[in-house]
Amino acid sequence: VVLASKRVTLDNKGIGKVKNVELSPTIDNAMVERGAALFKTNCTACHKTNKRFVGPNPTGIMERRSPEWIMNMILDPKLMTEEDQCAKDLLVEFNGASMANQNLTEEQARDILEYFRTLK
Numbered sequence: 103v104v105l106a107s108k109r110v111t112l113d114n115k116g117i118g119k120v121k122n123v124e125l126s127p128t129i130d131n132a133m134v135e136r137g138a139a140l141f142k143t144n145c146t147a148c149h150k151t152n153k154r155f156v157g158p159n160p161t162g163i164m165e166r167r168s169p170e171w172i173m174n175m176i177l178d179p180k181l182m183t184e185e186d187q188c189a190k191d192l193l194v195e196f197n198g199a200s201m202a203n204q205n206l207t208e209e210q211a212r213d214i215l216e217y218f219r220t221l222k
């Protein structure tokens with residue numbers, strides 16, 4: 103069985119309000135800068151970009167998860183770990199440590215997504 107954090111689930115958009123995200127072919131650097139700052143403030147207590155920590159390492163995440171799934175996870179981790187199979191399996195893999203809702207706006211979650219596009 104492939105660990106949930108290694109599984110590729112690109113066809114799954116997750117559960118939540120984000121239904122469709124269009125990624126431009128080029129990276130928007132202003133969004134990346136905002137996203138990196140938001141990540142540093144709200145996420146690094148549990149996520150590191152060079153290793154597995156309290157939660158999964160987000161480096162390379164765009165090759166495993168759809169943009170919609172990632173944004174739904176950021177915006178409502180409780181709903182996702184209750185209703186989405188992949189998020190449920192992640193919760194088990196990470197020993198029931200649940201991701202705290204950081205109460206971000208959709209725009210802020212989109213900025214973090216753009217930052218994630220640079221983590222390869």
Ligand code: HEC
Binds near residue numbers: 183
């Ligand atoms: C309190 C710790 C904590 C904080 C703070 C936190 N997370 Fe998480 N995150 C987790 C855990 C633990 C998981 C694994 C799922 C679970 O156990 O709920 C996770 C899962 C994820 C996933 C799915 C990863 C994958 O490989 O599929 C993403 C994306 C994510 N978090 C992004 C974020 C972002 C962005 C922030 C900041 C806005 C954030 N997290 C803040 C603990 C946290």
